[in-house]
């Protein structure tokens with residue numbers, strides 16, 4: 134139990150299975166993360182409720198519902214609102230990553246290397262913990 | 277016989293009313309008898325014996341003709357005629373003379389009498405005929421005189437100066453406008469003179485020469501000239517005159533003189549001037565339109581490039597992301613167990629990075645960009661860019677000549693972006709130059725006008741003539757650019773290089789960047805030597821104010 138919770142839980146939402154699978158493989162291989170793949174952006178919130186991730190990775194461009202809409206949904210949810218988000222984007226440039234539209238959100242360009250991604254994950258979680266006090270925002274909200 | 281007692285006033289319109297003034301009763305009777313004999317009803321005769329009575333009759337009745345004896349008790353000689361003619365200028369007069377005063381009778385004809393007849397030679401038929409002819413002739417004369425007067429007043433009422441000259445360039449006739457122009461009161465003061473009597477020698481010679489040309493067959497002389505002296509209109513503009521001279525010909529074609537017409541054409545000239553100006557305006561407008569159209573086309577291309585780029589980027593970057601992540605996964609697994617795979621994985625990674633760079637360039641190009649302006653040293657940027665391509669230079673054994681101005685002032689620009697431009701241009705030059713060729717990189721300041729003189733073209737609104745520019749030029753010794761390609765090299769995706777080597781985005785992106793700096797990027801063949809020359813020109817702002825960029829002007 135205790136060992137299990139020391140792994141950080143990452144929810145990755147991207148309509149492309151290839152990406153979610155590869156990120157899951159690469160991240161879990163490090164032994165520090167537990168990754169859950171969600172290929173349907175509409176289900177991101179409910180999946181977050183049940184999986185209770187420490188961080189959510191969102192693809193920006195997805196059919197049906199794009200990443201920023203998903204992020205708004207998450208940020209508007211009482212329980213999910215403090216979970217840090219990383220946007221993965223194919224088209225973002227340096228200029229755009231500077232204008233954060235919400236707190237606890239960072240952008241990472243595709244294709245990112247594993248170290249770049251891990252770096253982003255760690256920074257985001259650290260920043261979230263610093264502003265939220267404790268690590269697990271899900272405990273308070275869980276029934 | 278009492279004056280007036282024997283006046284027969286005919287009711288008939290057909291009869292000719294004759295006033296006979298004759299003091300000799302025998303002559304009077306004879307004439308009456310002759311006329312009666314010639315045509316019984318043809319003549320109505322009134323006879324008086326004194327001039328005063330004749331004048332009185334003319335005041336009271338209208339006569340078709342006056343038969344006038346020159347020697348009367350109250351008048352004699354030509355005077356007799358003159359007084360009658362004065363009283364009734366429109367009534368024809370036949371003078372009757374004796375043998376002794378035939379010379380005087382002759383003079384009356386000069387003074388306007390229709391005819392003179394010698395009393396001693398009269399016979400009935402000749403008399404009747406003479407009277408009828410005299411009346412006819414007189415009517416004809418009157419008609420002619422009427423027409424002459426009409427023509428005269430016609431040409432005098434014309435504003436143009438009209439004149440006729442004979443073959444010796446002597447004025448034969450002219451209208452009053454000519455007299456007025458030359459400062460005379462009457463046209464008679466001009467008739468008989470030549471231009472040599474009226475104008476300075478040189479001017480007269482010029483006129484004379486053109487008249488000689490007319491006389492020797494030139495169908496027309498036209499001369500437009502400014503009116504000297506009082507040559508300004510009330511609105512202050514120059515007045516103009518058109519002189520036309522055409523030959524006057526006999527029916528057989530022989531030239532016997534010329535007609536000249538001087539016409540003021542100031543208004544026409546002004547309209548012409550306005551037309552010329554309008555035309556120039558129109559041309560300019562047209563060119564501006566064309567330029568605007570080209571810009572629109574270019575902008576449209578950019579826009580579609582932007583749309584494509586975003587789509588392509590998304591489609592390509594996702595697979596690349598999978599590949600990179602997969603590589604990292606494999607690296608962590610394989611590098612421990614099978615170290616020999618490490619370099620292979622690295623090569624794959626490099627290949628992916630290259631693909632990513634291409635896509636990145638595309639995105640860069642399609643995006644509206646913002647400049648990060650900082651005071652920077654252009655020579656330093658050149659040095660930095662050169663150090664990045666040194667490897668490519670030496671690979672082809674190219675000689676690099678540098679001619680960088682030592683006193684180049686710093687200017688505000690986006691150093692990263694300008695470096696990108698320099699590298700693009702340098703790489704193009706290297707690609708174009710054969711092995712062992714030469715590259716020349718130079719920097720200097722010059723006036724916008726000098727740049728224009730050196731053959732570089734740019735939109736006139738880009739720089740003021742006196743603006744100081746920082747100019748960087750990159751010249752190569754390659755084959756240059758064909759005429760056909762010259763208009764396309766700045767088109768996105770235009771490339772003559774093999775797939776994988778050229779993207780066709782270097783020049784359009786570079787131009788966009790330089791234009792964002794308010795500058796000009798030009799690429800053309802060198803004038804007298806083989807190879808091409810790329811020119812970057814950016815205005816130097818000594819006051820250090822921000823460079824006016826496209827984004828600024830859009831906001832404004």
Ligand SMILES: Nc1ncnc2c1ncn2[C@@H]1O[C@H](COP(=O)(O)OP(=O)(O)O)[C@@H](O)[C@H]1O
Nearest residue numbers: 704708756765771772778779780781782783808
């Ligand atoms: N210095 C040069 N000499 C001759 N041709 C040139 C030079 N620079 C550019 N060009 C021509 O312009 C084309 C477009 O250049 P660019 O936009 O930089 O794209 P690319 O270099 O990828 O082809 C080149 O393919 C080449 O034909």
Ligand SMILES: [Mg+2]
Nearest residue numbers: 700704782783
């Ligand atoms: Mg190029």
